Amino acid sequence: MSSTSNRTLVLVRHGQSEWNLKNLFTGWRDPGLTEQGVAEANAAGDRLKAAGLHFDIAFTSVLSRAQRTLDLILDRTGQTGLETIRDQALNERDYGDLSGLNKDDARAKWGEEQVHVWRRSYDVPPPGGESLKDTGARVWPYYIHTIQPRVLAGGTVIVAAHGNSLRALIMALDGLTGEEIVSRELATGVPIVYRLNADSTVASKDVLDA
Numbered sequence: 001m002s003s004t005s006n007r008t009l010v011l012v013r014h015g016q017s018e019w020n021l022k023n024l025f026t027g028w029r030d031p032g033l034t035e036q037g038v039a040e041a042n043a044a045g046d047r048l049k050a051a052g053l054h055f056d057i058a059f060t061s062v063l064s065r066a067q068r069t070l071d072l073i074l075d076r077t078g079q080t081g082l083e084t085i086r087d088q089a090l091n092e093r094d095y096g097d098l099s100g101l102n103k104d105d106a107r108a109k110w111g112e113e114q115v116h117v118w119r120r121s122y123d124v125p126p127p128g129g130e131s132l133k134d135t136g137a138r139v140w141p142y143y144i145h146t147i148q149p150r151v152l153a154g155g156t157v158i159v160a161a162h163g164n165s166l167r168a169l170i171m172a173l174d175g176l177t178g179e180e181i182v183s184r185e186l187a188t189g190v191p192i193v194y195r196l197n198a199d200s201t202v203a204s205k206d207v208l209d210a
């Protein structure tokens with residue numbers, strides 16, 4: 001059995017954003033964190049520190065809610081200034097024409113069922129935006145070519161990103177089908193710790209919730 005101890009990948013969704021609080025479709029728009037979001041990011045950092053994790057590199061999106069979450073986490077783990085790569089490939093799914101709309105207003109206009117399909121289905125894109133499949137088509141190659149090599153080299157890597165960009169990644173890591181991913185939700189500010197085998201398969205997965 002090969003040791004997995006240092007091949008560690010931590011995924012964390014940003015803390016609550018201003019638009020999560022206002023119940024608005026966000027996508028590539030760039031609101032900041034709420035006070036609660038800041039507290040969630042700090043708590044995530046405390047849990048990662050308590051788990052004894054020390055990072056070698058960080059990845060995040062070009063959106064400020066994910067970057068701020070990462071900064072707060074690294075501050076709590078005592079790793080301010082850690083090498084960080086910011087890439088659009090890790091951005092939230094582009095919500096297209098829904099961006100900036102209130103989710104309840106959208107349900108009233110298009111119906112509960114249609115809005116659920118746009119938000120959670122695998123391959124139905126919202127008008128003018130990306131499906132989860134489209135999102136995965138940019139997230140997964142970025143993971144394979146840029147993130148995964150750092151993990152397989154024995155690193156401990158943190159990725160601070162978004163609900164749907166991380167759902168796309170988790171779908172592939174966990175081997176979920178397009179039907180299974182529909183019911184998967186990702187809490188804000190809750191780190192998920194994967195340990196990988198040398199062949200890149202998942203050895204273990206731990207959710208660091210309170």
Ligand SMILES: O=C(O)[C@@H](CO)OP(=O)(O)O
Nearest residue numbers: 024025026027092119163
């Ligand atoms: O608005 C968004 O960009 C996302 C994440 O907050 O929303 P949803 O959970 O509806 O995919």
